[in-house]
Every structure is written in structure tokens, then in C-alpha cells.
Amino acid sequence: xxxxxxxxxxxxxxxxxxxxxxxxxxxxAFAELEAQRKAKQAEVDELNRQxxxxxxxxxxxKDAEEREARxxxxxxxxxxxxxxxxxxxQIAAEADAILRTMPNLSHPDAPVGETxxxxxxxxxxxxxxxxxxxxxxxxxxxxxxxxxxxFEGGAKVAGHxxxxxxxxxxxxxxxxxxxxxxxxxxEGFAPTITPDxxxxxxxxxxxxxxxxxxxxxxxxxxxxxxxxxTAEITLxxxxxxxxxxxxxLPIKYCGISHCYRTEAGAGGRAARGLYRVHQFTKVEMFxxxxxxxSEAMLDYFCELECRLFDGLGLAYRVVDTATGDLGGxxxxxxxxxxxxxxxxxxxxxxxxxxxxxxxxxQARRLGIRSRTGEKGTAFVHxxxxxxxxxxxxxxxxxxxxxxxxxxxxVPDALRPWVGKDRIAAV
RNA sequence: GGAUGGGUGGCCGAGUGGUCUAAGGCGGCGGUCUUGAAAACCGCUGUACGGGAAACCGUACCGGGGGUUCGAAUCCCUCCCCAUCCGCCA
Numbered sequence: 001x002x003x004x005x006x007x008x009x010x011x012x013x014x015x016x017x018x019x020x021x022x023x024x025x026x027x028x029a030f031a032e033l034e035a036q037r038k039a040k041q042a043e044v045d046e047l048n049r050q051x052x053x054x055x056x057x058x059x060x061x062k063d064a065e066e067r068e069a070r071x072x073x074x075x076x077x078x079x080x081x082x083x084x085x086x087x088x089x090q091i092a093a094e095a096d097a098i099l100r101t102m103p104n105l106s107h108p109d110a111p112v113g114e115t116x117x118x119x120x121x122x123x124x125x126x127x128x129x130x131x132x133x134x135x136x137x138x139x140x141x142x143x144x145x146x147x148x149x150x151f152e153g154g155a156k157v158a159g160h161x162x163x164x165x166x167x168x169x170x171x172x173x174x175x176x177x178x179x180x181x182x183x184x185x186x187e188g189f190a191p192t193i194t195p196d197x198x199x200x201x202x203x204x205x206x207x208x209x210x211x212x213x214x215x216x217x218x219x220x221x222x223x224x225x226x227x228x229x230t231a232e233i234t235l236x237x238x239x240x241x242x243x244x245x246x247x248x249l250p251i252k253y254c255g256i257s258h259c260y261r262t263e264a265g266a267g268g269r270a271a272r273g274l275y276r277v278h279q280f281t282k283v284e285m286f287x288x289x290x291x292x293x294s295e296a297m298l299d300y301f302c303e304l305e306c307r308l309f310d311g312l313g314l315a316y317r318v319v320d321t322a323t324g325d326l327g328g329x330x331x332x333x334x335x336x337x338x339x340x341x342x343x344x345x346x347x348x349x350x351x352x353x354x355x356x357x358x359x360x361x362q363a364r365r366l367g368i369r370s371r372t373g374e375k376g377t378a379f380v381h382x383x384x385x386x387x388x389x390x391x392x393x394x395x396x397x398x399x400x401x402x403x404x405x406x407x408x409x410v411p412d413a414l415r416p417w418v419g420k421d422r423i424a425a426v
Numbered sequence: 427g428g429a430u431g432g433g434u435g436g437c438c439g440a441g442u443g444g445u446c447u448a449a450g451g452c453g454g455c456g457g458u459c460u461u462g463a464a465a466a467c468c469g470c471u472g473u474a475c476g477g478g479a480a481a482c483c484g485u486a487c488c489g490g491g492g493g494u495u496c497g498a499a500u501c502c503c504u505c506c507c508c509a510u511c512c513g514c515c516a
Contacts, residue, residue: 038475042484042485044485044486045477045485048486052497058496058497071495073496243473377473
């Protein structure tokens, strides 16, 4: 969430930012409530002060009679305090509800626009899309011929959007994890395998809404837990409530987790095969940085994503995400879109990774601060980035490396872990 | 899942109803001494919000939430977490 004081002092700026990001937050109403909150807080503080003074005087009272009189005085004050505190809570809750609907500020260079159609292509990877002397199949057909993915089996046991990876697809998944991990370990990321569930409080802190009609999140009945949509949630939550010494920063984690998404409201969008599924595995990067280090870290994350996909020999483009498509927490976001020959009429770019600088938006809610010199603390900045989302990477690999005979060539980078250079029908 | 014991400041740790404005120690910062350093000694050293030009003052915070009381780190309820033992189990 945003800093409440900043919002009050920059009403026009925040309103304009909400407009650009397609968020309907009543910024003016918030400012009004915030003024009321401050006044009520002062009232509660003053009543508390008086009540404390009375309480202290009771211990020093001369006789029983005076003690009784003082007690009555104290009781009356505490009643007033309780009433004022209840009003304060009411006002604060209303103000917070509005504050939570305000998205993060936006990087001045982020393209302004309502949808992903305004996204700005920044550059392309070092590989060209492959040329085929046959009509390339989409990944569902490629996988079908090689018996790599069982969508019907997935639907039978868990419904549409679930699948079994089979045979060499299993090796591909594990190889992709190892490949990504290898690169990230060399870069100094602390590797983790995170919980696949998190408390709803942590979800909120990272900007995910666990309940409601449009939620992307599966919640676990009769508990305070939800299935995570990404390891960003668990990794961000890992240091919640902590004050970090500045010399520990930046802290870089990578985390492997399963990701669960309801995809509510995604009906009609390209949903064939592995592209949009309810469960997949992802290797995620996450960093906590000092405020003035986050922009460089975002570029670094993006560069690592490029390196990973260049290393797989896949063609991609990097786009700067438009304001309307940034979601709540991101200040700036870069996506990698890999070339998918089987997508659309004759191939299209499809999103495979995403990296965001969330500045202090998540850290404020999660209470993650750094010590700044002698006195005081500052909220850290948090960043996340996809190293490899396995399902989307499989789409790209199967479609780009398919051969005329129906087999799929294994890219060099994955051969050590797949143990073969080609996946062919048995 | 059951039993027992715990959760206190950056860290360790004392504290069973009002002088808690949380002892003591460690670490950190400043100073004295010293050519310099170490040691010793002295002082300072939590977070947030509000007020103030500042010094400083006020309020809240002792795992989270609720309760009893004029007053709670302390008593009660509840939840979470940690340790140990038992049960179950990959």
C-alpha cells in the first residue's frame, strides 16, 4: 500500500495515477477520513493521558475515601476513551479500505495506456524465430504425438486446467528447474523450495486478494490459508515484520513452488493446452533492496531472464508493461514474450516471464524495513521476477524445437539433465 | 493429534497488579585515558503516530486478538509460534 501521508500531501498526483492504472479509488474521500482519523487519534491520546494520570494518583492516595473518588473519575475517563477508540477504529477501517484499493505509483517511463496493447517493445533476444519447411503444430499436438501430457487424465481427477506431465515431459520439467537454478546459484541467489500455501495475511501483504468473486486465489476451507499463486508470496512473507541491517542488503532469494490460479474471469482468452492452467511449477527470483538500489535490480532481473531464454535458444521480445496492466503492487514491470510458432494463425509472442519492481508497496504492508544510519528506518524495496515458469516454457520449447518427423530436439542447455538430445515417439 | 514448558528491546535475559519511565549483560555509537590501538571507566543507544524551530513532550506497542481492573509484561479467554516428550506417518 501507499504511504498515507504521501497520499494526503499529493492528492492530484495519486488521483491521476489511479486513473492511468484503471483503479477506482476515492482519493478525496480518503483524505477527508484521514483528517478525521488524525483528530480522533489526538482525542484518544489525550483521554488516555488523563486516565493514566488518574490511575497513577490512586496508588499514592492518602485515604480510602480519596481512593474511591479517584476510581470513579478513572472509570468515567476510561468509558470515554473506549468510546472514542471505537470511533477511531471505525474511521481508520474506512480509510484503510480505500487506501488498499490504491495501486502503487508508476515509473515515469512506463508507457501510459489501459491494456496490454499499449505495452512497449524494448528489444529482442539474440535468436530469430525458427523457420519451418512444414506447418508447425501447436504444443498440444506435439505433446499428443509424443505422449508427453495427459490433459484428459488431469481433467478426470481435478477438472479442466489440470494435466499430467508424462514421460520425457517430466524430465523436461526437472531439467528446466535445474537449468534455472544453476544460473541463479552462480549469481548468488539463496535457493529455496517454499511452502505452496500461505496465510491470508501474507497474501494481502504482497498485494493478492484471497477472497471475492474475481480472485485468482484458491483458499483452503476452514483455515486461514490459501494456495500460493507464485513463490513471490512466500518469499516476500519470509522477512515480514523484520528490520534488516543495511549491510545485509540486497538479499536475493530464488524459490521453487507450485503455483495455483483459479483464472476466474479468464474465460475466452487463449486457454488451449498448457498456456493457461490452474497449476504449474515456477522458479521465482525475489530481492529485498535499499530504496535507491531497486531500479538497478529490476534491470538485473530482466537481464537474467533474457540470459535464461537466450540460453534455451528461444526467440523473445522484452516489453515495458503499460500502466493499466501493471496490477496493484508494481511500480514498473518488464515481461518477456517468447515466440510460440503454434499460437494463433501463424505464431505469436506469448508471455513467459514477468519481473516487477514493487518499490516499498509490499514492504510497507509486510513491515519489512532497513536501518538507516544512527536513527530511523526505511521500508525496503521488493522485486520479483520469473526465472522459469515451467508450463509456459514447455509451450515454447515444444513448439520451437519440433521437427518434421514429430520429434522434439532438446536444447543444448537442458541435455545434461534430460539425458538425451531428442524426444521421439516410442 | 495429546501432554508439559515457553514467546520480553538489534541479541541474551530478569520481571506474578501501581515507583516498569522494563533490571542486568552483549553488541553499537560518543567521550576520558593513549603516539595509535586494546583494556578500563563515563554517557548515549527500540518502533510507530501526534505536538514542537529545537531541546523535548504525549500516546500506543512485552507473540496476535479479546476480556477483568481506576490501573496489566504480570490475572482470565482465544489464536499463532517455538521447545521437549508421547502418538501417528512419507
